[in-house]
Amino acid sequence: MAREQLSFETDAAIIARLGQELVAKQETALAELVKNAFDADATDVVVRFSNESGKNLLEIIDNGLGMSRKELLAGFMRLASDTKAQEPKSKKFKRKRAGRKGIGRFAAQRLGARLELTTRAKGEKDALRLIVDWSKFSAGTNLEDVSVFLEPAERTSIGTSLVISDLRDDWSDSQIRRCWRTLIALQKPFPVAPVSSAPSDDPGFQVKFFKQDSLFSDDTLVVDLKTEILDHLHALIEVKVDEVGAARFRIQKNRFGEARPWRKIHHLTREGNFVPNYEHLKNVSMKAYYVVLDPSLLPSIVYTRVRDVLGREGGIRLYRNGFRVVPYGEPGDDWLGLGVLYAKRSMLAPIANRNFFGVVEIEDPDVEDFEEHTSREGLIETPAFVELRSLLSSALGTATQQLAEDRGRKTRAGRATTPPAKSDERFSALTESLRDAREAANEVAQQTKTPAAQNAAKKTAQALRLVQSEIKELEHLRSSYADESAMLRFLATLGMTTAEFSHETGMTFDAVRLDFSYIFERAEKEFGQEKKFIQHAERAKGMLARLDTLTSYLNTLAASRSLREISSVSMARAISDFERGVRDQARAQSIELEISIPEYDALFTKPIHGAEVASVLLNFYTNAVKAVRRGGGKRRMLISAERETGKDGRIRVLFCDSGDGIPDSAKSKIFDAFFTTSSAPSSLESDSEHSKGTGLGLWIVRQIAENSGGDVRVVAPPKGYSTCFQFALPAEDEDGRD
Incomplete structure (x- = not known):
């Protein structure tokens, strides 16, 4: 027999088998596709479940960098591609890639029988649409014999959208929430414009999940950062400084009591005088969500999630003219001295960075009041910046004290309540016994017919009353001696x-x-x-x-x-x-x-x-x-x-x-x-x-x-x-x- 040259053949059913083995859960499959959007430097992703003409659809739309024809063929269409291994960080924001290598196509197959992927990369004139019918990848057919189709498409914006139809599973709201929670580590609380000191820094990543129950119904938001995190926090504190330097604050969404309307904040000078307006502050605003991290005040699952997120992202971030200024609000940065206030314990209300989730915005278009260091790391200690810190720490401290009062908690350090001791219990028991004896003596006095017996019963009741009074005095003295x-x-x-x-x-x-x-x-x-x-x-x-x-x-x-x-x-x-x-x-x-x-x-x-x-x-x-x-x-x-x-x-x-x-x-x-x-x-x-x-x-x-x-x-x-x-x-x- 002559020597032959052979090659391995691949059955088309391998796509389905790998899809089931690599991404067994539907939530995991969807999360992998969203992570691909994160890896493509998207800042916003919309996930939408809908029903059109009796067909269940899943759409994933992002505003990432999109894919060129070359990237689409080398990445999505090539099995076991090492693109992510060669480029461990994303192109624009240098994110550490979150998606697993080569899982995207199998995740799409796991979720539904048909895929339409539309993408447009920056610099490309036309968009591309890739159409894949996963049902064609059946056993007995060679993988290379199954065709997929690539055609021009209309898409004005840069980014990628996936439409998956004939879904293999039903999706409940709880499953959608579980999927969102696996993505929370990728999300930043307040995505704004790029950081001013480093325009290539990551502005954040947000995912929203929507659901359309029927053809004629509107989209319903199922889960996003607001519904999953912010809506569970206990209050919203707002601060505003107008164009003449007049400062006000208010408390909104107060779960402990009534909301408080706008109230003036005066500046205290070093000489101890109050100034009605801030001399150097103009056009400043702040919104800060506040939470008391107490398991009894939040559902257990929510408490764990909120505690972990605030542990990483808690504090107040600073934005100037719409751009983020670092390091304010970064982990470990306490630029408002909230941790110092809490450590001093002059106030008992929780006021550490982990209790806040907020943003302060300042307008200084001519860069007159808030100037950066030459290293472009933070702002110079100008009078305006000093006033800003004084204002915000004062407002947050005042607001948290008011919230503590609404909760019925002490706001200032003072004497502790001494727990009942055994002697207290003995005094109470003795007092109660004397009271019962006195009532019995009074009852005897009322029921006894002879004057002598009535007189004796009355004297007994009076003696018991006197003893009871003396015991109260002794109890008071004992308490004084304890102090x-x-x-x-x-x-x-x-x-x-x-x-x-x-x-x-x-x-x-x-x-x-x-x-x-x-x-x-x-x-x-x-x-x-x-x-x-x-x-x-x-x-x-x-x-x-x-x-x-x-x-x-x-x-x-x-x-x-x-x-x-x-x-x-x-x-x-x-x-x-x-x-x-x-x-x-x-x-x-x-x-x-x-x-x-x-x-x-x-x-x-x-x-x-x-x-x-x-x-x-x-x-x-x-x-x-x-x-x-x-x-x-x-x-x-x-x-x-x-x-x-x-x-x-x-x-x-x-x-x-x-x-x-x-x-x-x-x-x-x-x-x-x-x-x-x-x-x-x-x-x-x-x-x-x-x-x-x-x-x-x-x-x-x-x-x-x-x-x-x-x-x-x-x-x-x-x-x-x-x-x-x-x-x-x-x-x-x-x-x-x-």
């Missing part, structure tokens, strides 16, 4: 903090005095020995820096509102402030201080004195300093904070050190008052003596924890550490409730 006890605990905490500060500054001043005494007395004699002179000077400089950081930390703490009232505390911020306060002191003692707190600050406690949190950290730190000194090895400390999982997750802080550890025999007594091995040393004594404590510090830490509804304990340390304390406090509810 006084809390204040005494706070004063003890403040005293401990002050004592630690006095100890540190005392040693520092002593060292400074000795160094400068030496320097001034021996400067002339030893100036020639420059090395020794420099050593002492550097030591003095380091001591002063140490004093400065410690003084600054305590002064900030003493000046804070935490000395006057309790409020929710950002544990992440408290740890950061503490780290800055002791950084130089730790460095001077060769201590490696590691801080581990989340970048996204959600670690807010229920109301507590901020000084108590600082005191806890300082107590752990001073104990750890003593421990690492005694340990003799590498001096390391770790402070970490996180929120425990679960609905009522607490804020948990771990403070670990590499010191000499806690003996097993002492672990059960470590939090007892006055448990120590020695008396407290004076500030003049040696470091070894300062390794010993008075035994009150950890007891106070336990009091702070337990009286705040939390706890403190010794836990197993992580690798590389010998001791680890866990301090936990109840977390503030997500919307600021206490």
Whole structure:
């Protein structure tokens, strides 16, 4: 038999088989076709389900770049094409391609029996129409024997449209929504004109799904960004500044109460005077959707979707003359200081970037008030830009406070409601028993016939009434004593903090005095020995820096509102402030201080004195300093904070050190008052003596924890550490409730 040259043949049924295997679900198939529009740099896509002459149709229309004849044949018509592999990013906006390689044609086959694809590329005079009858691709027919048709077509706009007929499946609204949700990651909330600092930047991608139930009915919007996201947000805040600088704001679509009409906003100058009009702002407008991210206020599916989208896209974006200005509103950019306002907790209403979804537009055609940096990254801090930030942050803060009031929530930090204790329950039970006894005595007095018995019953009722009154007074006194006890605990905490500060500054001043005494007395004699002179000077400089950081930390703490009232505390911020306060002191003692707190600050406690949190950290730190000194090895400390999982997750802080550890025999007594091995040393004594404590510090830490509804304990340390304390406090509810 002579040698023959053969080649593989392809059965036309492979199209159907691949379509079923690669895109089994109808939602997946439709999503792949929309992703192809995204890859073609479309900014708008319309998906439309309709019925014409009894035939179910699906149309996908985009305003992308379209395809030339060459691109159509090399891409759509060639199986296993590597076009997307060769060009991993789109041509115009450099998008990372979302569609899977070579799936588009199979997705179209999966959805219906017939396809008409019409496309026109930029620069092409005519449009092209490709007609494919998928039913012709039947078993027993060679693939190359099945014809598809390409012909000229009429299309004035650039882009591509697909019409798929004889649909293989019915489409419910829920299926359409599921398909849209798979595309949400591709969509940007506010597609506008290209970014001014980079005209080739992506202006956004929007998809709308419509449905026509019958030939004579109008198109009905099934799902888009507005219906799926924006309509679920709780309020719309609007701000306007007219051509003379008069500013107003209002609250629309308020789900917590009535809408509020336009109201003036006045500018507060540095001198504290209100100015009715903004001097530098003209023709500014803002729309910001607002949401409280509380699972009880949104359907569970909607809550997850909104939370995720706002986590990526939340904030206020800035547009000048219709063009986007970066980086304002980008992830991580807090140009209005909303995160700072929320962290300060002067307001309890949620006011972080993740609570807003908005756009501010400014008109400055002559570029007089809002000028870009030479790097074209952001705007220069002109008076107009400063006023803009002041205005918007003020308006958003005022509006969110009003919305919080509508919800019946506290808007300012204040005293927390003390949870009922066991003593409260006993008082209530006793009061109730006395009331029942008094009513019984009155009933006996009414029913008894003899005067003596009636008189005795009345006296019994009067005595019981007097006892009940006394119990109420005792209950009031007990409550007052509880407040006084809390204040005494706070004063003890403040005293401990002050004592630690006095100890540190005392040693520092002593060292400074000795160094400068030496320097001034021996400067002339030893100036020639420059090395020794420099050593002492550097030591003095380091001591002063140490004093400065410690003084600054305590002064900030003493000046804070935490000395006057309790409020929710950002544990992440408290740890950061503490780290800055002791950084130089730790460095001077060769201590490696590691801080581990989340970048996204959600670690807010229920109301507590901020000084108590600082005191806890300082107590752990001073104990750890003593421990690492005694340990003799590498001096390391770790402070970490996180929120425990679960609905009522607490804020948990771990403070670990590499010191000499806690003996097993002492672990059960470590939090007892006055448990120590020695008396407290004076500030003049040696470091070894300062390794010993008075035994009150950890007891106070336990009091702070337990009286705040939390706890403190010794836990197993992580690798590389010998001791680890866990301090936990109840977390503030997500919307600021206490």
